[in-house]
Amino acid sequence: MKPINSHYKPGDVVTLKVARVNELGAFLDAGTGNTSDDILLHKAQQLHEVKVDETVEVYLYLDPKSRLTASMRLPQMREGQIARVRVINTTRDGAFVDIGAERGVFLPFSGMRGKVRKGDKVWAKLYRDKSDRLAVTMEVEEELQKAAKPAENVKPGDMLTGTVYNLFTEGAFLFTTERYIAFLHASEITKELRVGDELPVRITYVREDGRVNVSMRPVKEQALEVDAKKILELLDSCDGKIPYTDDTPADIIKEKFGISKSAFKRSLGTLMKAQLVKQENGWTYKIASDIPDK
Known part of the structure; x- marks a missing residue:
């Protein structure tokens, strides 16, 4: 494996001069005086065809053989910055996110806020880990507060x-x-x-x-209507009776209906006042219509 040139490292955005060009692409002068250290800017990573002695701004990354390689596709964020980024895939060790560069950047489990999935867009900060590799973290509270x-x-x-x-x-x-x-x-x-x-x-x-x-809740009048509808829908799906009343613990109401106990009691009271439901022995019953089915 060719060692990484000591002047530059993966994740750097630098301006380099084109030393020579061949059928693969352009080789950029790494500034060591040794042509074997020159960095390949492949034709596929060029935004326009470059020429000898031209200076180009490039993003440096490791290719599949761990060789330092260049791309003219620059990342949309720099080290220390935060941005909303898209998760491009997940692994056993974490995930990779798209920062607009040639390669995805690693998001370790230690830097996650909950579990992420492919396609998620999350706030993240770009940094260098202990191995001097670019990575991102979702721990961005301090940065967002500043922004x-x-x-x-x-x-x-x-x-x-x-x-x-x-x-x-x-x-x-x-x-x-x-x-x-x-x-x-x-x-x-x-x-x-x-x-x-x-x-x-x-x-x-x-x-x-x-x-x-x-x-996330609508204003009280709209919420009352929405909550009452939830209760009626559950009654319809449970043969007209449910084991939830004014006396049901708040945590159970929250888990079942996604609302507070006070909101549940208001909606239940509205339905009882309209003579649509009644409560008996720890159960709520839907009151049958007097109009027979045809």
Whole structure:
């Protein structure tokens, strides 16, 4: 295996002069005075045909034989920067993401926030690992906080679009397209989330520090209608009776319906007031219509 030239390393973006050209492509002067150290810029990695003595900006990476190789396709992020990147495949040791360069960059398990899948787009930071190889991490809280700006000219009820960058028991943090930091409390989450998910959210509170609290739930009137519909749909699928009432523990209600117990009780009360359901002995029953089937 040819040793990697000490002047440059994989992941570098450098400007080099074309020393010579042959049928494979161009060889770039590595600056060692030894032509055997020159770096190949293959024809397939050229954005235009290069000529001798021309200087070109290139991205350096290792080819399948671990030789230092150049490409004119430059990465969309530099070392220390953050960006939303696409997962191109997963392995037993982690995953690889697309940073716009010739090769995917490794995302180790230690740098993941939850499990990622091919096609996911996640916030990531580019860095060099202990072996001096480029890698990315999804631990970007500090960088996103620095990149964020305070929420201005917004109010409760306004809609935003954000990407989940951290998920924990109490809820999730999102980075919005406006560059706001948004907190989504667990009680305001209506479906299972994963880091990298992009979703519309509604502002519920604008904090003094410029961040916002948000919800996936519609406003109360709309939520009441949606929640009541969920209860009726479950009754229809369970022969008109379900083992959930006002006395059912909140954690069970949350797991089954994805809503808080108070929201469940409001919807149940609305349905009972409309004489659509009734509660007896720890069960909720759908009240049959007086109109016979034809």
